[in-house]
Amino acid sequence: MSEDFEMSEEERDLLAGEYALGLLEGEERARAAALAAADPDFRRRAARWSGRLAPLLDEVEAVSPPVHLWTRIERRLSPAAAAGSNVHILRRKVNLWRGYSAAATALAASLALFLVARPADRTAPPPPPPPIAAEPLVAMMSSEGSAAKLVASFDPDRKSLIVAPAAGVESVPGHAHELWLIPADGKPRSMGIVAPGAPRRMAVAPPMLKELKADATLALSVEQTGGSPSGRPTGPVIASGKLIRT
Amino acid sequence: MDPIMDRPAGANFVSEEGRRLAGTLSDVANGDTAAMARLYERTSGKLFGICLRILGSEAEAEEALQETFVTVWRKAAAFDQGKASAVTWLAVLARNKAIDRLRGRRPGTDAGLDAAADIADSGASALDLLEDAQESRRLSACLDELEPRTGEAIRAAFIGGASYPDLAAREGVPLGTMKSWVRRGLLRLRGCLER
Numbered sequence: 001m002s003e004d005f006e007m008s009e010e011e012r013d014l015l016a017g018e019y020a021l022g023l024l025e026g027e028e029r030a031r032a033a034a035l036a037a038a039d040p041d042f043r044r045r046a047a048r049w050s051g052r053l054a055p056l057l058d059e060v061e062a063v064s065p066p067v068h069l070w071t072r073i074e075r076r077l078s079p080a081a082a083a084g085s086n087v088h089i090l091r092r093k094v095n096l097w098r099g100y101s102a103a104a105t106a107l108a109a110s111l112a113l114f115l116v117a118r119p120a121d122r123t124a125p126p127p128p129p130p131p132i133a134a135e136p137l138v139a140m141m142s143s144e145g146s147a148a149k150l151v152a153s154f155d156p157d158r159k160s161l162i163v164a165p166a167a168g169v170e171s172v173p174g175h176a177h178e179l180w181l182i183p184a185d186g187k188p189r190s191m192g193i194v195a196p197g198a199p200r201r202m203a204v205a206p207p208m209l210k211e212l213k214a215d216a217t218l219a220l221s222v223e224q225t226g227g228s229p230s231g232r233p234t235g236p237v238i239a240s241g242k243l244i245r246t
Numbered sequence: 247m248d249p250i251m252d253r254p255a256g257a258n259f260v261s262e263e264g265r266r267l268a269g270t271l272s273d274v275a276n277g278d279t280a281a282m283a284r285l286y287e288r289t290s291g292k293l294f295g296i297c298l299r300i301l302g303s304e305a306e307a308e309e310a311l312q313e314t315f316v317t318v319w320r321k322a323a324a325f326d327q328g329k330a331s332a333v334t335w336l337a338v339l340a341r342n343k344a345i346d347r348l349r350g351r352r353p354g355t356d357a358g359l360d361a362a363a364d365i366a367d368s369g370a371s372a373l374d375l376l377e378d379a380q381e382s383r384r385l386s387a388c389l390d391e392l393e394p395r396t397g398e399a400i401r402a403a404f405i406g407g408a409s410y411p412d413l414a415a416r417e418g419v420p421l422g423t424m425k426s427w428v429r430r431g432l433l434r435l436r437g438c439l440e441r
Contacts, residue, residue, distance in 0.1 A: 010433075017432045021403040022345035023410045029349060049432075050338045052439055053404045055382035057337040060299050060405055062291035069308055070286055073315045077279060158277070198280035 016045035021053070134159070134209060139218045141241035148239040150194070152179075152218050153246075155201075159209060161191065164199035168238070169220070171196045175235075178227045181208065182217040188233050194220060214245050267332040268325075275322035282319060289333075290315075293340040300344035300407035310344040317343070341404075348407050388438035396431035399424065 007015070018024050019032035035042045134156035141150040147168030154161050169177055177196070180188040189211060192202050204212060219240035221233040228234050267288065273281030293314055297307035317339060325335050389397040395417060402408040408416070414424040 013436075014429050014432060017436075018410075018428075021400070021432075022349065022407055023403050023413075023428065025349060025409045025411060050342070051334070052385065052435070053400070054334045054338050055385045056401060056405050057296055057341060058382055060292070060295045063295040063298050064291050065294040065308065065311055066304075069311065070283070070290070073286065073312050074279070074283075076312065076316050077282060077319050198283075200280060201276065201278050203276070 012042065013045050016042055017049040020046040020049035134212070135214075136246045137212065137214060137243040138246050139241040139243045141218055141220060141239040143237060143239045146238040148220065150220060150239055150241075152241070152243075154204070154212055154243065158201075159204050159206075161202045161204055161212075162199055163194050163202060165194065165196055169194065169196045172222070174225055175222050176225050176227055177220050177238075178223045178233065178235075180219045180221060180233055181211055182219060183211040183213070184216065188219070190227065190231060191218075193227055212243065214243055216243050217241070218243060271318075271322050271325050271332050271335075274319065275325070282315075285318070286315060289336055293336060296337060296340045296405075297344040299405060300341065301348055306347060307344070310347050311340065313347075314340040314343045345407055349409075384439065388435050391438055392431045392434055393427070396427045399428050400431055400435070403428075 015032055015035070019029070019036065024032055036046055134154075136156055137154040139152045141152060142148065149166040149168060151164045151166060152161055153164075163179060177194045179191040179194050179202075181191050182188045189208060191204070191208070194200065217240055219233070219237045221228070221237045222235035223233070224235075267285070270281050270285050270288075274285055290311065294307060294311050297310040297314070298304065301307045301310060314336075318336065325332065389400065392400070399408070399413045399417075402413060402416075410421055410424055410428070413428070414421045417424060
């Protein structure tokens, strides 16, 4: 056979097809793989062949994988993303909290430590203050007369807020739960909609970052689906809490 | 939750649910593990089925499925919903992981098919044609225009993981014969799909 670079366009396309279909074995496959690694045009051709035949995969019956598999996969998701580990710790702590919902205050302190404490932070010398002195913060949100409890934790490295509903945030048809940040000036800023159930990482927009400080308040209100149209909270506040340093 | 990939063949994947799946993928790209759990819940059955069909062993299929989801976690950002349907991207990714495993590629030794799938969405409109039932029907019609044994060989390769030597042994023909059947078939198929 001629060298790769002497192949006609048709030969190249056929080889890409044979490679994409998995028809090749051994040396032929290795040669095609090397070509794919080196040549974007060849990769595109192979991808196009996969695309042409992909509808065939519709025919394949779904089979439930064994239950333990997700746990194994989940373990491999971190430390690739710190998001993962934080949310996991958070979820575990939230479960703990559900179990001991009465002892909120004492637990708040320990949760706060668990949530954002990273060993590196304890041993490393304090870094010079960045332009925006973002720091890890946590808020335990609840309200008298309401069953809703949430834990919110601000991750300054990833500029995001992890919000974990612990209890009492149920989905109500036609309504949504909107999270508000109320800084020292007392004007609520919407941080977005909180989904009931799972902990969620919410990106914090840059203008909001400088408002995310200790002693600012986070509050959750019930609004119409899609959130308050006026940009101000209109429904009842079912949980709130002050952000504290961890 | 409704596993959207369990729907019958030919279902239209560019649906509300398909879009929701694309949205879930973009949450995954942002490092949202809860979204990852949702994605797994909704797609793992279909993807496991694909891996199992190719590898024929539960243990091997589990490994391939793991690799698939770990890759999804790392590469979700590369998925571009303008170019490929989320379902197609995931299904092709799982299939390629299974094929790479079947052909004994050691991780990291060469650019396996999974690399080709990653590139799929950067390459123009490689995967954008097959998003609906119409494309599925068109592919079936074009495969049906081929010699039955050739159409069967192409199917067996793509969804069953059969190689040239496997196919030649199955049909009891020399390797060279099988290759020329399939190559001719691929050219006709390409022509038919581009008509």
